[in-house]
Amino acid sequence: MRIPLSALIGMIFTGGFIFVAIFAHWIAPYPINDPVGGVWEAPSAQFWLGTDTIGRDILSRLIYGAQVTIFVALAASILSFALGTFLGFTAAVSGGWLDQALSRSVDLMMAIPSLIVALVLLSVLPLNLTVLVLVIGILDSTRVFRLSRAVAADIAVMEYVEAAKLRGEKGNWIIFKEILPNALSPLVAEFGLRFIFAVLFISTLSFLGLGIQPPLADWGGMVKENRDGLIYGKTAAMLPAAAIAALAISVNLVADWILTRTSSLKGGRGG
Amino acid sequence: MADDLLLNIKGLVIEATAYPPGEPPKDITLVHGVDLALKRGKVLGLIGESGAGKSTIGLSAMSYGRGGVRLAAGSIMLNGREIRTAAPTDLRHLRGREVTYVSQSAAASFNPAKRLMEQVIETSIGHGLMTKAEAEARAVTLFRKLGLPNPETIGSRYPHQVSGGQLQRVMTAMALCPKPDLVIFDEPTTALDVTTQIDVLAAIKEAIRDTQVAALYITHDLAVVAQVSDEIMVLRQGRMVELGTTDQIINAPREDYTKALVAVRSIEHEEKPEAPAVLSIQNVTARYRGTNFDVLKNITLDLPAGQTLAVVGESGSGKSTLARAITGLLPPRSGRISFAGRTLSNETKARSMDDLREIQMIYQMADTAMNPRQTVGDIIGRPLELYFGLKGAEKQRRVQELLDQIEMGAGFARRYPAELSGGQKQRVCIARALAAKPKLIICDEVTSALDPLVADGILKLLLNLQAESQVAYLFITHDLATVRAISDKIAVMYKGAVVRYGQKSDVLAPPFDDYTDLLLSSVPEMRLGWLEEVISTRKMASAGN
Numbered sequence: 073m074r075i076p077l078s079a080l081i082g083m084i085f086t087g088g089f090i091f092v093a094i095f096a097h098w099i100a101p102y103p104i105n106d107p108v109g110g111v112w113e114a115p116s117a118q119f120w121l122g123t124d125t126i127g128r129d130i131l132s133r134l135i136y137g138a139q140v141t142i143f144v145a146l147a148a149s150i151l152s153f154a155l156g157t158f159l160g161f162t163a164a165v166s167g168g169w170l171d172q173a174l175s176r177s178v179d180l181m182m183a184i185p186s187l188i189v190a191l192v193l194l195s196v197l198p199l200n201l202t203v204l205v206l207v208i209g210i211l212d213s214t215r216v217f218r219l220s221r222a223v224a225a226d227i228a229v230m231e232y233v234e235a236a237k238l239r240g241e242k243g244n245w246i247i248f249k250e251i252l253p254n255a256l257s258p259l260v261a262e263f264g265l266r267f268i269f270a271v272l273f274i275s276t277l278s279f280l281g282l283g284i285q286p287p288l289a290d291w292g293g294m295v296k297e298n299r300d301g302l303i304y305g306k307t308a309a310m311l312p313a314a315a316i317a318a319l320a321i322s323v324n325l326v327a328d329w330i331l332t333r334t335s336s337l338k339g340g341r342g343g
Numbered sequence: 344m345a346d347d348l349l350l351n352i353k354g355l356v357i358e359a360t361a362y363p364p365g366e367p368p369k370d371i372t373l374v375h376g377v378d379l380a381l382k383r384g385k386v387l388g389l390i391g392e393s394g395a396g397k398s399t400i401g402l403s404a405m406s407y408g409r410g411g412v413r414l415a416a417g418s419i420m421l422n423g424r425e426i427r428t429a430a431p432t433d434l435r436h437l438r439g440r441e442v443t444y445v446s447q448s449a450a451a452s453f454n455p456a457k458r459l460m461e462q463v464i465e466t467s468i469g470h471g472l473m474t475k476a477e478a479e480a481r482a483v484t485l486f487r488k489l490g491l492p493n494p495e496t497i498g499s500r501y502p503h504q505v506s507g508g509q510l511q512r513v514m515t516a517m518a519l520c521p522k523p524d525l526v527i528f529d530e531p532t533t534a535l536d537v538t539t540q541i542d543v544l545a546a547i548k549e550a551i552r553d554t555q556v557a558a559l560y561i562t563h564d565l566a567v568v569a570q571v572s573d574e575i576m577v578l579r580q581g582r583m584v585e586l587g588t589t590d591q592i593i594n595a596p597r598e599d600y601t602k603a604l605v606a607v608r609s610i611e612h613e614e615k616p617e618a619p620a621v622l623s624i625q626n627v628t629a630r631y632r633g634t635n636f637d638v639l640k641n642i643t644l645d646l647p648a649g650q651t652l653a654v655v656g657e658s659g660s661g662k663s664t665l666a667r668a669i670t671g672l673l674p675p676r677s678g679r680i681s682f683a684g685r686t687l688s689n690e691t692k693a694r695s696m697d698d699l700r701e702i703q704m705i706y707q708m709a710d711t712a713m714n715p716r717q718t719v720g721d722i723i724g725r726p727l728e729l730y731f732g733l734k735g736a737e738k739q740r741r742v743q744e745l746l747d748q749i750e751m752g753a754g755f756a757r758r759y760p761a762e763l764s765g766g767q768k769q770r771v772c773i774a775r776a777l778a779a780k781p782k783l784i785i786c787d788e789v790t791s792a793l794d795p796l797v798a799d800g801i802l803k804l805l806l807n808l809q810a811e812s813q814v815a816y817l818f819i820t821h822d823l824a825t826v827r828a829i830s831d832k833i834a835v836m837y838k839g840a841v842v843r844y845g846q847k848s849d850v851l852a853p854p855f856d857d858y859t860d861l862l863l864s865s866v867p868e869m870r871l872g873w874l875e876e877v878i879s880t881r882k883m884a885s886a887g888n
Contacts, residue, residue, distance in 0.1 A: 231712040238670055238691060239726060239779075240699040253716035 075329070082325025089138055089319050096139040102129040104136040105287050112298075112306045124308050125297050134315055137289040142319075144205055144284065145270035151209030152270075153263060156216025161247045161255075163217075164224035175221070178214045186211045187276065194282040204283060208273055212266055219262055223255045257330065264327030268320045275316055291316050348420070349524055349557050350404055352379040355417035355427075357399050357408065357581075373399050374581040376417065383524070386551060386558045388572035388589070390565055390604070392794035393765075396581040401527045401561045403427075405442040406434055422524065439466035443518035447530040449510040453502040459513050460498025467521040478520065485516035488553060489546040508539035512546050519554055526551075528560045532567060536657040537821065537865040544570060545878050563794060565604050566867035569593050570874040577601050593869055605869060607795040610802055610828035614847045618647035621782055621815050622669070627678030629668045638664045639675070640840040646832070648782065649813040653830035653847075655820055655862070661839040662819045666785045669817070670704060683782055700730045703776035707788035709768035713760045719746075719771050720756030726778040745774040748811075749804060766797035770804065777808065785817045790825055802828055823866045827851070835859050 075083075092099060101120075102108050107127035108119075115122045121130040163171040181189075190207050197203045227233065228251065236250050275292030277283030284290040291312040298308035357374035374396045381387050389397040403414055406426040419427040422441060426434065443466070446452050453462060463485075464478035473481065479498070486494035489512040502510060511531055518526045531547065532540040548571045551558055562568050568575060568589075575592040577584040577600065585598045596602045622645070629639040638661050646652040654662045667673040669680060671691035680687045683701065688694050706712040713722055723742045727733040733741055739756070746755055749770040760768055769789060776784050786805070790798035806829060809816065818829055826833060826847075833850040835843040837858045843850055855863065864877045 231706045231708065232714045234672070235704065235706070235712055235775075238672070238699065238702075238704055239729060240694075240696050241729070249717075250714055254714070 078325045079329035082322040082329070085318060085322035086326055089142065089322070092135055093138040093142045096135045100132040100135040102132040104128070104133060104289055112301050112304070112308055121311055122306075122308060124294070125301065130294075130308060130311055133289045133294060134291070134312060137291045137294055137312065138315070140284055140288050140290045141271060141274060141292075144201060144208070144274050144290075145267055147205045148208035148212060148270045148274075149263060149267045151205060152212035152216050152266060153259070155210065156213035157220040157252075157255075157259060158247075159213075160217040160220030161224045161251055162243070164221045164228050165243060165246055165251070171221075174217070178217050181211070181214045182218075186273070190273070190277060191280070191282060194277065199282070199285055201284070204274070204277070208270055212270060212273075215269075216262065216266060220255065220259060223258055224251050227251050227254050257333070261327050261331040264323050264330065268323050268327075271316065271319060347382045348380055349383045349422065350379070350381040350559075351418075351420040352377065352400075352403070353418045353420075354378065355400065355403060355419065356415045357396070357403060357412060358415040359408075359412045372415075372581065373412065374403075377578075377581075377583055379576065381525070381557055381559065383557055384555045385574070386560055386572040388568035388575040389559060389561045389578060390563065390568050390575060391578035391584075392563060392796065394580065395578040397561045397563075397578050398529050400578070401529055401559050402444075404525060404527055404559055405438050405444065407438070436470070439523075440470045440472065440521055441523055442525045442527065443521065443523045444527045445511075445514050445518045445529065445531050447533055449514045450502070450507060452514065453510065455502050458499055458501055459505070463498065463513060463517040463520055466517070470521060472521050482516060482520055485519055485550070486513070488550055489513075489516055490542065491516075506539075508535055508543050511535065511543050515543075515547055515550060519550060519556065522554075524557060526556055526558045528558055530562050533562065533564070537823070537867075538657060538861055540567075541865045541867075541874070541877060545874055547571065548874065564867065565593070565607075565795075566869045566873075569869060569871060570867065577604065590871060593871065603796060607799055610799065610806070612806065612828055612830070614831045615647070615650050617846070618650065620645035621648040621683055622646040622817065623681045624665075624669070625679045625681070627665075627668055627675045627680060629664065629673055629675045631673070637676075638839050639668060642678070642841055644834055644841065644844065646783070646815050646817055648815055649809065650831040651809065651816040651818050651829050652832045652834065653818045653820060653826040654834050654836060655823060655826050656836035657821055657862075659838075660836040662821075662836050663787055664839075665836070666704070666787050666817070666819055669785060670702060696730065700726075700779045701782045702785065703779050703781040703783070704785045705769070705772050705776050705787065705789050707791050709765065709772045709792075710760070712772050713768065713775075715760055717759075718756065719758050719760070719763070722760075722771060723756075723774045723778050726775060730779055741778070745778055748777065748808065749774045764797075765793055766800060769793065769801055773801075773804065773808070777812070777814075780812075781814060783815045783817065785819070787819045788821070789818075791820070791822065798825070805829065823863060835862065 105128065108129050109123040109127045111123065111125060111127050113119055113123040119129050119131070121134065124130050124133065159174055163174045190211060193207050194203070233246060233250050236246050274283050274290065278290050278292030279296045281296065284293055294312035295309050298306070301308045354376045355374055356372065356376055358370055358372050360368050361371050362368050377400055379387070379400070389401060391397045399408070399412060402408065403419060404421070406414065406419060406429060408414055414427050417427065418425055421437070426437065460479060460482060463482045464475065467473050467478040468475060482498060483494050486497055491497050491509055491512055497505065505513065515531070528547065532543050535543060544567065551571065560568055560572050572589055574587065575589050576586045577592065577598070579600055585592065585596065585601045592601060593605060596605050624642055624644045627639055627642045628637050630637045642665060644652065654665060656662045664673060668675050671687070671689060671694060674689035682698065685698070687698060720739070720742050723745055724738050727738050727741050742756055743753060746752070751767060751770055760771070763771065790801050793801065802825065805816065808814065820826060830847050832845065833847050834841050835850065835858065843856060843859050861881060864881050867873065
């Protein structure tokens with residue numbers, strides 16, 4: 073199997089980010105919250121990426137920030153997938169009023185911009201990581217529901233599903249043994265995209281002050297802390313923004329490749 | 344005389360690149376050095392099973408290969424010039440002018456957004472062969488010749504406004520319009536109902552005779568090609584098996600393979616006497632949700648235990664809907680279905696495990712009837728697990744037993760459906776049904792998607808299994824030859840109602856009602872002159888007209 077260059081680059085970068093996130097404690101040259109230098113120092117041999125608004129090492133904060141950002145995004149995506157696919161498959165298989173009820177509730181949730189719902193919820197609920205994961209996961213699950221319901225509806229009309237129904241199989245067997253294995257590839261590709269949306273969403277919330285709270289560092293929060301520096305020509309705020317973009321692009325490259333591979337199974341030639 | 348030869352193919356080798364899943368791409372040879380010669384105004388039939396290379400060879404007559412197919416070696420002479428290596432510009436002049444093509448699925452080949460006339464005359468005008476008025480006049484003449492209704496105005500319709508059989512004839516008109524030297528007919532009647540096929544076939548034959556065009560006629564049905572061609576070439580796995588005049592191939596085949604093809608559909612089955620019914624359908628009427636007409640009208644049928652009831656009819660006659668009513672997928676509006684002495688619940692969900700186990704189903708497309716992500720062992724093993732609680736070694740032993748019963752050996756249990764041939768897939772579906780130890784198996788067009796020889800094998804297997812296990816079959820089909828081969832009782836369906844029903848010998852004996860007569864007479868017979876005979880004697884026009 074030949075992997076295209078773009079996917080390879082995506083995999084290397086994604087892998088790099090994950091590696092850094094897992095081993096942040098050992099890699100980071102300085103502690104996360106200690107002012108170790110002057111305010112907004114330029115990059116030097118001592119501080120590779122310079123220091124921030126109160127003199128903390130930006131590289132170290134980026135590394136610890138990767139850990140928090142990726143962990144929360146991953147947890148939220150897993151939650152949204154578990155919830156979205158289960159409800160989506162159930163709606164597609166059972167049809168009738170249950171499908172209507174679920175689909176219309178999802179339509180209702182999607183009619184209101186997620187950011188506004190999240191802002192309202194987070195200003196009422198206590199601010200901690202669990203609440204953040206729950207809010208993002210549940211809001212994102214509406215998108216997963218849409219996709220998995222559509223994929224499952226295509227599969228549910230196949231004769232092998234009809235044969236399973238005639239055999240007397242229960243709903244769980246049909247969902248987990250007949251439909252899920254055949255729906256896996258498009259869902260895996262979607263997982264990459266939803267993960268990136270979760271990263272962007274957390275960063276947005278943190279930037280607005282409702283996401284991850286100090287003393288934890290995260291990329292969106294770092295942009296917020298350092299944005300005043302932009303006026304004085306300091307680049308500190310650009311670096312976490314660049315990290316967000318790099319992660320988004322590299323995960324997207326991988327997801328694109330998985331998606332073309334999936335469609336090649338459906339008759340295309342693929343690569 | 345060399346001048347006489349329109350098409351002269353010598354030592355043609357055709358290759359393609361295959362992309363097996365999970366393996367590197369590899370080159371495969373589809374056609375291994377085939378020679379073929381066609382004189383002006385003659386018709387050559389190319390016949391073979393799927394994978395024989397007949398369509399690939401047919402398309403090479405206009406120097407064309409479908410996606411990834413290469414005309415690797417040999418020579419293709421058309422009108423005395425080499426076209427295998429011709430430049431794309433030369434080929435553009437040639438295609439649609441000297442050689443035209445009629446495909447199997449007319450419905451998929453027409454542009455649904457353009458009127459028929461525009462598409463029929465497009466090539467003639469594009470090549471500058473005639474003016475628009477001339478082309479339209481010629482098209483109308485061809486429409487008339489092909490027996491289309493309202494030849495003057497049918498061209499202003501859109502493709503969805505005419506029937507499948509008519510569309511196939513319009514496509515033939517499209518191919519004949521630019522006055523080509525050669526027309527390639529690629530299974531032009533295969534997708535049609537039998538009663539429609541015969542009209543289209545007669546129209547094509549007459550058009551070929553009147554226009555004096557030469558033709559390559561590609562089909563898998565020897566009885567069909569026998570009606571239209573002067574010579575027949577039998578192909579198998581990219582090689583020529585036998586070439587001869589139609590008369591010789593049909594009446595005195597030399598090669599064993601050809602003999603098998605001619606002898607196909609000759610299974611003899613003695614009908615069993617009347618017996619108590621295992622399945623009894625009484626006055627069943629059904630309609631689909633949200634519609635206001637009945638697709639099943641007051642159906643009453645009995646199927647004796649251990650026997651076969653064939654339900655025969657054209658597409659849309661309601662025969663598959665009957666299967667859905669019996670299985671509970673489409674609950675009847677009225678009437679009663681009793682099985683083994685019990686009244687069945689109308690809905691699948693309300694039935695007991697025993698009711699579900701004892702009625703099994705086999706589908707037309709074995710491909711979509713099996714989960715592609717499960718192995719053969721999982722597919723056959725699941726009913727054993729579900730109904731009999733078998734596990735581990737016991738289950739594996741029983742799976743192997745079932746594989747032996749369907750004449751497939753060890754090692755198949757670990758394979759995935761994609762690694763099986765069409766016939767093997769259908770056998771696995773049969774094994775899955777047998778695993779439940781059913782009293783009734785509903786067979787929905789189980790042989791329609793298979794090559795004739797493979798289909799014969801499946802029918803023989805089904806008959807043997809019935810003799811062993813006394814299972815009853817409800818056999819749904821549109822193919823009367825299959826009905827003759829397998830049934831004890833027959834029900835003929837037409838527009839949702841049973842028009843004729845009884846023991847096989849009674850149903851197939853005159854006097855016939857008009858529809859049964861039409862259906863019976865439309866089944867192609869393996870002899871010369873059959874087509875003309877039928878067209879001149881039948882009582883009723885086909886439904887597609």
